[in-house]
Amino acid sequence: MTNYSAPIRDMKFAMQELAGMEEVIRLPGYEEVSNELVDQVLEGAGTFAAEVWGPLNVPGDTEGLKWHEDGSVTTPKGFIEAYGKFVESGWNGLRFDPEYGGQGLPKLVDTAVMEMWNASNMAFSMAPLLTQGAIEAVFLRGSDEQKQRFLHKMVSGEWTGTMNLTEPQAGSDLGLIRTKAVPEGEHFRIHGQKIFISFGEHDLTENIVHLVLARTPTAPEGVRGISLFVVPKFLVNDDGSLGARNDVRCVSIEHKMGIHASPTAVLAFGDGPGAIGYLIGEENRGLEYMFIMMNEARFGVGVQGLGVAERAYQQALANAKERVQGKDATAPKGPSVPIIRHPDVRRMLMSMKSRVEAMRALAYVVAAMFDQAHRAGDEAARSAAHAGVDLLIPILKGWCTETGIEVASTGIQVHGGMGFIEETGAAQHLRDARITTIYEGTTGIQANDLIGRKVLRDGGRSMQALLAQIDGVCAQLEAGDDAQLHAIGARLREGSKSLADSMRWILATGGQDLNAVLAGAVPFLHLCGVVCGGWQMARAALAAQRKLAADSGDADFYRAKIATARFFADQDLSRARGLAEATMHAGASTMALGEDQF
């Protein structure tokens, strides 16, 4: 296999031309951030990803993890050293508050760096992803005392964090959680079993800070009776040193299709006297707190889809340039050629490249919206950005992960027979990517969230605002006399119209036939994904054309942006009408069969 190389040029294009980096670094609180600093961060992270995490990706997959009878877990060879360097170099705290040792960089910059960790080594990237979720929880809802006790070491990465939601009977439906939390003085005693806990046990750090959903004895049933607790593997003394081992134990780890180097633990809390846990915020508001963090976590998984797709693309591209097979179809008497010359291989590479660029653009635009939502000077701007984030998160999570799987699968296909051989490295990307449409809420859950909370609840207002932005881009594409931009504009216009039609149908139908609307939810999410991706690709084409018109150099790069946007428009955006049909007509047959007719 090939090693990873961070596509910094493309990343900077998306950050600067599409995500509004200039505005982001001028936001209050980012006074120390300059373009030069961002460049240094990207270069440094790119080098670190290429040299430290990238080379461990295949060995980590092959060797996997070892669980021991004493409940400990051994990570693959090299992971302890690599993680140590990661902490030492300060990569974990990039976007966190300097008060706790973070570097206070914009989420936009952090997102580009997260893409690199995911692309170079998705299994490893689960450690910082989960840690960051746990940091958010403590930071946003923890007491000052809890923050002081836990955050410094979590922000540095010296301790990792976990999110303990799922139980065997409680997956997508957290209302079924049974883990108990019994008050005992200042703390609680936690008893219960949690499953699917990523990095729930490992040997990378001396402590692990578990965030755990559980019920207190007086809690009401269902989702309104869930509280959030911080349960460290080792208790933490007042001076910050480690105290006693807490009563939480890893009883097994899962044997998974992919991300073999990411331990997925079954954790038993309270097999003995009960694990000591500290309530975060108020009792019975745990699920609400989880939902605050959920946007960040879902965003992070969307970036995984992007990262693994970029990695699969690099691998396939290298193979297509090297592998000599078959003649040029237009010169059948000529020599055998590298397979990149064959139109269908080229189509696959363009498909991978255009989708990666569309996902990246959308992810970075949403990252910049997070920054605006948190930092913008005036309330209206913050609130508009917040609404944009809320609307786009399920689309980003659902579409980037579904697309990441497709791109990884296309990567195998480019390799032909060698793609199916594990040593080639292409298959791992599909095996790794396959989890991303499931965890942090399946694609179905994202689609229900999109339709229920993001479209029906506000009567389509946020979506209307998005469509207005998209239509503005259409108008720009149609305004000039560039045939490429016109062609892209026609597809985007058709996509926008398909989306508007579907939204109107959802609004009209949701009240009368909720099942029909929910049956079309995933096609609708895909529709939103291709239209949003096409929107960003169209913006990229416009930006590239401006650069070309201004003769600002590197014409090949900008011309490629336009051709890639055109490809996305013809190959992916062209699906929009069909997806709208699938959305609006799903109700006619989806629920038609009785359960015994299956």
Next chain:
Amino acid sequence: MTNYSAPIRDMKFAMQELAGMEEVIRLPGYEEVSNELVDQVLEGAGTFAAEVWGPLNVPGDTEGLKWHEDGSVTTPKGFIEAYGKFVESGWNGLRFDPEYGGQGLPKLVDTAVMEMWNASNMAFSMAPLLTQGAIEAVFLRGSDEQKQRFLHKMVSGEWTGTMNLTEPQAGSDLGLIRTKAVPEGEHFRIHGQKIFISFGEHDLTENIVHLVLARTPTAPEGVRGISLFVVPKFLVNDDGSLGARNDVRCVSIEHKMGIHASPTAVLAFGDGPGAIGYLIGEENRGLEYMFIMMNEARFGVGVQGLGVAERAYQQALANAKERVQGKDATAPKGPSVPIIRHPDVRRMLMSMKSRVEAMRALAYVVAAMFDQAHRAGDEAARSAAHAGVDLLIPILKGWCTETGIEVASTGIQVHGGMGFIEETGAAQHLRDARITTIYEGTTGIQANDLIGRKVLRDGGRSMQALLAQIDGVCAQLEAGDDAQLHAIGARLREGSKSLADSMRWILATGGQDLNAVLAGAVPFLHLCGVVCGGWQMARAALAAQRKLAADSGDADFYRAKIATARFFADQDLSRARGLAEATMHAGASTMALGEDQF
């Protein structure tokens, strides 16, 4: 995981109502075949698949194969016994000439049985699949002496067969083959290395009959200088007993993403004095002979896509009925319900079910065409059926395998987090299915074959004939006053029109801009697939409606057929226009980038 249960009712519906079983069993040569006999065969094979191969599917995947220093390969526990029973029960020779011990059953019946082997245990099914290909080669082009020497034991399955095409530098491009065949009296000495040889070495049988492509010393370069040889692992004496070990050795087996119980061998021919091989047919016509068999082999892989999809569907359905999670969206205060009640889970199941039924119908219809092509009384009927087979094979192979992967992936998704855990069994289906779009010609190769040999070469005549049949079905759907059939008819009409438009564009463009046409080849293949699938589902709906009108019982079964056809029309056929756009506009951007712009 659940075990496999053969869907005999659905199979018989497709055989009788769609594939014209009555006409097939009246063909010359099938005088012994009755509906009762076919029923017995299906029941017997269903039981064998469920009881013998099904239970070995997961253990075979988990345990995998062992290669030993002496070049031998050990199959997973239980495979030797199971294969022994398979041979003993006469399953291998179902469709072959009774002269060599076969049972002379129609390919239509054989196809339903092959679906069962693939669904119950795809890795095992590679053994009979490859053996049957080798039987065809010897049967069609071997000398009488070769037939007598090899066919009896191959038809019985006592010996398996292999197809040795690929070399490290020669995959899709067989013109690059370097393996040498040097004449020595009555036989040749073969020297060279072959890779990706399925069941190239194993411990199931006492002998293995390799069919090998190689070049004689006087052969011209490229594809016109390739000859076909039969190279048994053990030489066969005149009395049929085994003679000396031939100079062919398994030097390694591949570590693959899936089909772990199917040994994929690297074979070294002639490390010593040269492997003894016997020329099949004439020198330098080996590739032509391979292409005769190719239709059968590609058909067989298409049926693998169908089989693994059926298996994934059964697994997902069982999970969806058992797993309780979440409330009914229309009764949020009610109890938690099995996930099959959730519209999005239902959508996934309907998607799996409708695609499986569409693939099955198309596969069985093509199987019946094979029977007609070989057996029909008059020349015109044979020739029409032959043209139909030629046109539909790349569509069937390409579309059923791509769809099989999608269905297997959906099966994981239905399971949620458990789908990613290997012990659940859902992930294996995706890992197994992933090879099917690659071997026996990638989807890109199928699409090029479809466009080049099946559309451009005959000026679209075969495709026109197909479209006329489809339009006839549209007319039937539109004729009555059934709203469901009208809705299906409208989608099929749009699909047919999209296909006709694309075909006209291909015919108009192929001469001027071959690369543009080839860039759109795979979208065109997908378009053909959804339209052909929709055509068969529409025929199923019409047949079901006739049954309902005749009040012939089991109304639930027939009503489900209509609803399932409607689902396929709205969810899959609705993609047709977008695929036509993708086909006709691929040339605008696919080849636009220079290789260094990637």
